[in-house]
Amino acid sequence: MDFDSLTFQEVTRNFGRRRALNRVSLTCRSAEMTAVLGSNGAGKSTLLSIAATLLSPSSGTIRYGAQTAREGGAALRGRIGFLAHDLFLYPELSAAENLSFFARLHRVSDPANAVDAALRQSNLHERRDDPVMTFSRGMRQRLAIERALLHAPRLVLLDEPFTGLDDAAVAATRTRLSVLRDAGCIVLLTTHDLEAVEPIVDRAVVLAGGRLNAIEKGDGGLRAGYRRLATS
Amino acid sequence: MNFVRVVWLVVRKDLLVELRSREILYTTVFFAVSCVLVFAFGFVREGQAMDDVGAGILWIAVAFSGTLALGRAFERERQSETLRALLLAPVDRPALYVAKLIGVLTLMTAVEIVVVPLVALLFQAPLFRHLPMLLGLLLAGTVGFTGVGTMFGAMLARARSRDVLLPVLLYPITIPVIIAGVRGTSALLQADPDPAIARAWLSLLISFDVVFITLALWTFEPVMTD
Numbered sequence: 001m002d003f004d005s006l007t008f009q010e011v012t013r014n015f016g017r018r019r020a021l022n023r024v025s026l027t028c029r030s031a032e033m034t035a036v037l038g039s040n041g042a043g044k045s046t047l048l049s050i051a052a053t054l055l056s057p058s059s060g061t062i063r064y065g066a067q068t069a070r071e072g073g074a075a076l077r078g079r080i081g082f083l084a085h086d087l088f089l090y091p092e093l094s095a096a097e098n099l100s101f102f103a104r105l106h107r108v109s110d111p112a113n114a115v116d117a118a119l120r121q122s123n124l125h126e127r128r129d130d131p132v133m134t135f136s137r138g139m140r141q142r143l144a145i146e147r148a149l150l151h152a153p154r155l156v157l158l159d160e161p162f163t164g165l166d167d168a169a170v171a172a173t174r175t176r177l178s179v180l181r182d183a184g185c186i187v188l189l190t191t192h193d194l195e196a197v198e199p200i201v202d203r204a205v206v207l208a209g210g211r212l213n214a215i216e217k218g219d220g221g222l223r224a225g226y227r228r229l230a231t232s
Numbered sequence: 233m234n235f236v237r238v239v240w241l242v243v244r245k246d247l248l249v250e251l252r253s254r255e256i257l258y259t260t261v262f263f264a265v266s267c268v269l270v271f272a273f274g275f276v277r278e279g280q281a282m283d284d285v286g287a288g289i290l291w292i293a294v295a296f297s298g299t300l301a302l303g304r305a306f307e308r309e310r311q312s313e314t315l316r317a318l319l320l321a322p323v324d325r326p327a328l329y330v331a332k333l334i335g336v337l338t339l340m341t342a343v344e345i346v347v348v349p350l351v352a353l354l355f356q357a358p359l360f361r362h363l364p365m366l367l368g369l370l371l372a373g374t375v376g377f378t379g380v381g382t383m384f385g386a387m388l389a390r391a392r393s394r395d396v397l398l399p400v401l402l403y404p405i406t407i408p409v410i411i412a413g414v415r416g417t418s419a420l421l422q423a424d425p426d427p428a429i430a431r432a433w434l435s436l437l438i439s440f441d442v443v444f445i446t447l448a449l450w451t452f453e454p455v456m457t458d
Binding site: 052053054056074075076077078080082084086087088089090091092093097101102104105106107131147 | 238241242245248249252253311312313314316317318319320321322323324457
């Protein structure tokens with residue numbers, strides 16, 4: 001299955017008495033990169049988890065093209081790449097074993113080649129057989145980004161993709177995300193690193209108090225727009 | 233075919249992780265052996281075991297070490313939230329349940345390979361007199377216990393008090409398994425063994441397995457969503 005848009009319609013998510021998302025509506029299209037900004041605990045990760053089908057909304061609907069997550073089922077999940085705050089890697093396994101496991105689980109046609117390419121892309125090919133538990137945070141992050149992108153997903157969801165990365169890795173990741181966007185992916189990411197994403201995102205929205213507000217062009221840049229919306 | 237492929241992939245991954253860490257194997261075997269030894273100090277006097285205790289102690293060791301294995305198996309998937317990665321994969325989710333069940337069963341088999349001869353030795357229990365029937369009881373009982381436990385382990389993987397909740401939920405539901413296992417094994421250990429009684433308890437265990445594993449396969453997908 002394939003789709004060219006992701007649409008949140010009046011999505012609300014409650015955790016007990018706390019409301020993390022309050023009637024959020026947002027449409028992300030193919031070949032578009034959207035940044036979701038907000039302070040800690042604003043609901044950014046909840047929004048991404050719902051988009052990844054790992055969490056159900058308390059009310060409202062999410063559509064992938066014309067389909068809901070229930071209608072899309074396993075085929076839809078196969079078109080989603082998700083980098084969460086926790087990296088979804090097995091520390092006892094090597095970098096190559098982790099990627100190989102997820103490549104086979106996602107039925108990548110040539111897993112060995114895909115794993116090699118991913119290790120080169122993340123600049124980890126020389127450490128391919130080392131257990132992930134011996135990696136630094138930044139190396140794990142680079143590996144986790146490749147794990148999320150290994151199966152060429154249509155919808156790319158990245159929760160804080162620049163965490164722990166050095167300057168060179170941030171630049172490489174920005175280039176990688178731009179290439180994905182240009183290839184027609186729907187890219188939705190959360191970050192606190194506004195300067196890192198400003199040159200590459202097509203638009204940005206701010207989550208505050210469970211509600212979503214767009215930063216308009218001409219707001220004086222991401223930082224100024226974010227400050228205005230996050231504190232209003 | 234895809235179902236079997238996914239089961240194989242996840243089982244192989246779990247066994248590889250366990251082979252590297254040996255954490256669950258060592259802790260469960262050590263716990264089961266300790267459990268049997270503690271009972272041996274209580275129930276063996278001057279080299280003579282009290283009558284009819286071997287069956288009960290064998291199944292207590294299996295149940296307690298099984299609970300430990302179930303908890304640790306899902307703790308491992310929780311640490312880096314890899315359970316969510318498995319749930320996001322484009323696979324039949326019941327295949328993940330079956331894979332986890334087989335992984336825990338493999339560990340429990342290793343525990344039983346150590347514990348059965350130890351119980352036979354310390355309690356002078358003639359466990360090997362009706363070996364095929366004993367293996368049948370152990371297999372059906374362990375499948376029933378871990379079948380229910382795997383379902384609860386997955387459900388509780390993200391609960392804050394999962395270590396407390398797992399035995400609280402697991403033991404009441406698996407009481408029929410423990411009773412059938414103990415009574416069936418006991419029928420084989422008495423001075424005048426009664427294979428017919430053991431067969432009846434084995435039938436009950438198989439019925440339990442069929443009912444609860446069917447239920448788990450049926451409910452795993454909706455239970456794991458959200």
